[in-house]
Amino acid sequence: MTDVLSPLLKAAADVVLSRPALADYGDDADRFVADHRGDLLDMLMRSEELRRLAQARLRIPGSQRTERDVAHLLLHTDAEVRVAAARVVEAITRRSPNVAADRKLRRLNDKIAELKERLRTANGRLNYAIADVETYREAAREATERADLLDSELEATHLQLRDRRFMTSALLALLQEEPSEPEGDSSTRDPHRLKPEPAEQPSSPLESAARAAGIGPDELVKALQALIEPSRAPDTVAVAAVRERDLRVVPLGGGTRIGGSCLLVESGGTRVLVDAGLVPGDPSQPPQDIDQGLSGLVHAVVVTHAHNDHCGYVPALAERLPDLRIVATPETTRLMPAMWADSVKIMEQRRQLAGTWGAKTEPLYGRAAIARATQGCEELAFGVPRRIGDLTVELFPAGHILGAAGVVIRAGDSTVVVTGDISGFRQHSVGGYAFPESARYADLLVMESTCCAEDHQERGDLVDALVKAVESVYAGGGRVLIPAFALGRAQELSLIMRDRLPHIPVLLDGMAAEIGRSFETVTAGGPHPLSVFGDNVSRARPGDLAEFTRGVVVSTSGMLTGGPAVRWAAAILPDPKNALFLSGYQDEESPGRRLLEAAQGGASHLVIDDMGEEKKIPLRARVEMMRLSAHADKRGLLDIADEVAAREVMLVHGLAKRQADFREILRLRGHTTVPTVAWRAR
Known part of the structure; x- marks a missing residue:
């Protein structure tokens, strides 16, 4: 019978004979194997170094399948596999060769096959176990994130229910909400079209509520607004009375870039931000010049929509300014907490990751700030003016995403229109923009310019x-x-x-x-x-x-x-x-x-x-x-500029080179443009 161990033992003998102490044997590996067969096999079982060196010297022709399989098992990294294989081989090769050699060889092959099958089974179970661990880990991560989000929403809801200003603003938004128009083809949208008068106008929710309260609708609105707007201290009123009341607009972020949108609008003693977004990056950053905006008291932030590049910094503001009013549409006020919670999760992950490399990066805010910001939210329906100190703000539909709004801001005879992110086409989730009459012929149109260099397909x-x-x-x-x-x-x-x-x-x-x-x-x-x-x-x-x-x-x-x-x-x-x-x-x-x-x-x-x-x-x-942009393209932005017909146009939320080219197009269309810098009504 052929000795199936011979190739492996010869390779091991070559390694051992390379040692100077065994020079007497010369290079007679066969004699060394014959004299020390058992010792060599025992050394292979015990010495990882000998197994490694022997494997490097091992040469087995492809036809000697059994010898190759035996060597593979005896050199296996698992000690139990090696020992079992050695016992089987030794038990068979110790017996004298006889006419039953072929049968013994078949038994050896069967045993080797059985060991290999057991090894495959064990490896398969290990792989399944690893996959199960990953699946359960992923499920646990998602469940934890979902629970955190639900906890944030629940905490926010509890705070809102206890907050008089939030509940009053929600009630006022509900009462003042205009009935929705029937859906139609967005390609035929005409903001100037006349609406047919119904035969009999039903009572609006506001009229019904006022009748139940025994007062007029205007009186009810004033009463609710008085509950929403904090009373102003006498000295503040006195100072505001002598200050200049013309509107002033200062871009604080997202002017000539996309991200970190923030606009300061002020008049008299009132300072309001329109948006306060995060600048994307690792880590995310506040609006570029937010410290300039916070050099004086900020009374409110009007949020156009719930994307984090427009609202992501609001919780940090709410933490610094406890009395900050946060005004947005009902949809936006309900979507923002989830976006803020996701930002906190990402900032915390990045903080932990940076910590492993010795770097320091502190989150801009935590969950407590989200709760404070949520509590400070005021719902404002489209088309309803609301006083914020010396300013009046009015929201209008901007398309883009659910709840997105543009803003009309007035002070005295001056008007500024801020589009926010805007689109005029109907989507499956939201319609297009609709400017109110109060937006037309404004002193300044602050218009986003994300896609001002693009001509989108229909x-x-x-x-x-x-x-x-x-x-x-x-x-x-x-x-x-x-x-x-x-x-x-x-x-x-x-x-x-x-x-x-x-x-x-x-x-x-x-x-x-x-x-x-x-x-x-x-x-x-x-x-x-x-x-x-x-x-x-x-x-x-x-x-x-x-x-x-x-x-x-x-x-x-x-x-x-x-x-x-x-x-x-x-x-x-x-x-x-x-x-x-x-x-x-x-x-x-x-x-x-x-x-x-x-x-x-x-x-x-x-x-x-x-x-x-x-x-x-x-x-x-x-x-x-396969881009499905939710922003107006060049033609859409030109239509917006024509429709508002403002005295001057400022471009924000875009790239500087593209804005420069688009300003020239606006000029050729008869519009007067101004740089993206501080502006004052004239």
Whole structure:
């Protein structure tokens, strides 16, 4: 019978004979094996170094399968496997060769096969256990985040219910809310059209409430406003009376960049901020010149919408200014706490990550600040003026996302209109902008300019292209990942998929799912309730990353800067059947922009940093930009400027070079523009 141990023992003998103390043997490895067979086998069992060196010298022809399998088991890293294999081999090879050698060899092979099967089974169980641990860890993380969010919302609700000013502003917003118009084709939107008069006007909620109180509607509004607006100290009133009452506007952030939006508007003794957003980055930063705005007392911040680049710094302000009034639409006041809670989570993760490397980065605020900011919120319905000291503010629909508003601010005969982020086309989740009469012929129009250099395709054509692309990938048996901004874009995509592709399963993951639930809660009972989930759209669950093999995933973050979208990208991008469609603006330094450039340049992989963990992702899937912008493009912005017909126009929330080119276009259209610097009504 062939000695199946011979190749391995010879390799071990070569290692041992290389030692000077055994020079008498020369290079006669065969003789050394014959004299010390048992010792060599015992040394192999005990010495990791000998196993490593012997394995390096081992040469077994491909035809000697049994010898190769035996050597593999005897050199295994698991001691139990090595010992079991040695016992089997020794038990067989100690017996004298006879006519039953073939049968013994078969038994040896069977035993080796059994050991290999046991090893495969053990490895499989280990892999399943590792996968289960990861699944449970992910489920625990999501459950913790959801619980934290619900705790924040519950705490905020309790504070609001105990706050007289919040409850009064909510009641006043409800009473003053205008009845919604019937939905129509956005392409025929005409802000100047006359509304037909109904045969008989029913009583409005305000009129009914005033009648029940036994007073007139104006008296009821004044009484409620008196409860909302803090009384002003006599010395403040006296100082305000002698101060200049013309409007003054100072950009404090987001003027010639996108992010950190903040505008100071002041008149007499009143100073109001319009927005207070975060500047995206690692870590996020306050508005660039916020300290200049806080050089005097700030009475209120009017928030145009709940995106963090417009509202993310509000809790820090509320912490510094305990009496700060935070005015926004009802939808925005209810969406902001979730966005603030997500910011706190990200800031805390970055703080912990920086701490592991010895760096220091303190969060801008914590959960206590969120509670304080939520308590300070005042709901204000569209089209209803509200006094803030020497200023009057009025909100109007701005399109863009649910609850987004533009602002008309008046002081005496001066008027400033701030568009906020604005769009004129109808989306599945929100309609377009609608300027009130009070906005027309303003002294200054402060207009966003995100897309002032772009000419977008018709909204319907863009949606058609996305639907067709998703259908194509799904028909080929693949998955589509659409990274999306958690607020607005993700819910819009969900509603599009429900409407246009009801046969394709869709998952919402991460913060997108949390905000989707908020959309349904915020709009429930209103004139246009939104159903983000249902039918083919559901919330992602732990395990879906491996089990959801065909369909659409909409997940945060929209620029692939972190979150579950990065994990989905790592799973989806290596497969050529799949696709990743970017749906929104990608910052110059974002992983999303790098992905698009890498795919266009034919790169083989992309490296993404996910909260300190570097991921190298192969690029084999289809990667394209399928942008569904929620901002007005160049033509839309020109229409806005024409419609408001302000005496002067200031551009904010855009890139300086593009703004310079767009100012020239505005000038050629007959508009007077001013630089993005401090402005005063003349």
